[in-house]
Amino acid sequence: MPTPSAPSAPVADGGLFCELYWGTSLAEAWSYGPELGQVHAAPDETAPLPLYGFTLPEEPFLLAERTPRGWRIHVPPSARVEKSLKGDAFHPVGPEELTGAPGRAAVELREGMTLRLVEGELRLLVQPSVVKERAGRFRVRDVAWLITVAILFLSAPVAFLTMGPDPARLAANNARALQVAHDKEEARRKAMGLDQPLKPLTEAERATQKQDGGARVNVPASFGVR
Known part of the structure; x- marks a missing residue:
């Protein structure tokens, strides 16, 4: 009998993970811990979620807020929202799943769900984060x-x-x-035989060297030298 896999923690206990794509290229990614109650977006680098290219009714714009059941995602008015369940293909979110007034629609982010907000070439993916707690300080x-x-x-x-x-x-x-x-x-x-010192010449050897003047040569009487 196969052992059942351990169930994942409820989305209410986790954080939020966002990825911004330009076409098919990943541009930015953000992760928010479960200690946050709200995530605001604005076209500003100092914003919790720097979001450029989306039409926002105000700045900062409340993009996500924590609820007792998890997260509620607020949809920018000019964006369309799609969902994917457990890695399946994305398809549009039905009107019955949206709450709020027109232009202020919101959708509940459930366990195993990924939401995709699309406006032009921009795609913002929002899904529950696997982070369940903040990293502790150095012990x-x-x-x-x-x-x-x-x-x-x-x-x-x-x-x-x-x-x-x-x-x-x-x-x-x-x-x-x-x-x-x-x-x-x-x-x-x-x-090489170079280790023996040279012997001094005897008197007989020296006399022989003095007498030896080479071969005798007879010079004719008519031969003159100038």
């Missing part, structure tokens, strides 16, 4: 965790300096490398 445990991370991050360079290579060990390693290079050079000179 003491969170602050302590951040402080610990900061200490570890700042202590890394100090640990590198204190636990790095010993200067005396570096000097010993350099001396050892120089000795190895010297030994290799001596072995190379020995293999």
Whole structure:
């Protein structure tokens, strides 16, 4: 027997999520927590919902207000309203679902419903938010965790300096490398026979070098040099 999925929280307990599309391109998105009782819109960046391109009867315009059953969405007078249930295709909202006087129509936002307000190329999608509560402030445990991370991050360079290579060990390693290079050079000179010092010449060898003036050449008597 399959286990039934947990039911989602009622729309009255959640917030509100809005997306503004220009054609098929998403332009802006806003999320409002359940602590808000009303959401006002205006063509102003300082408004809770900066809404441009829609004809609003006044500024700011009450776009949404909380009710005991959830949210009531007020429709701008020049916009048409469509709905989608649980991801189905959008279709117009029937007159029987609208409340209020002409030009001041409103529709109840129910669980699993997405409303789409359309005016020209603009489309404002409104649906219940999955946010059930505001994000809590930092707790003491969170602050302590951040402080610990900061200490570890700042202590890394100090640990590198204190636990790095010993200067005396570096000097010993350099001396050892120089000795190895010297030994290799001596072995190379020995293999070439260059490791023996030169012997001084004897008196006989010196006399031989002095007498050796090269081959004798006979010059004719008629040969003259200027």
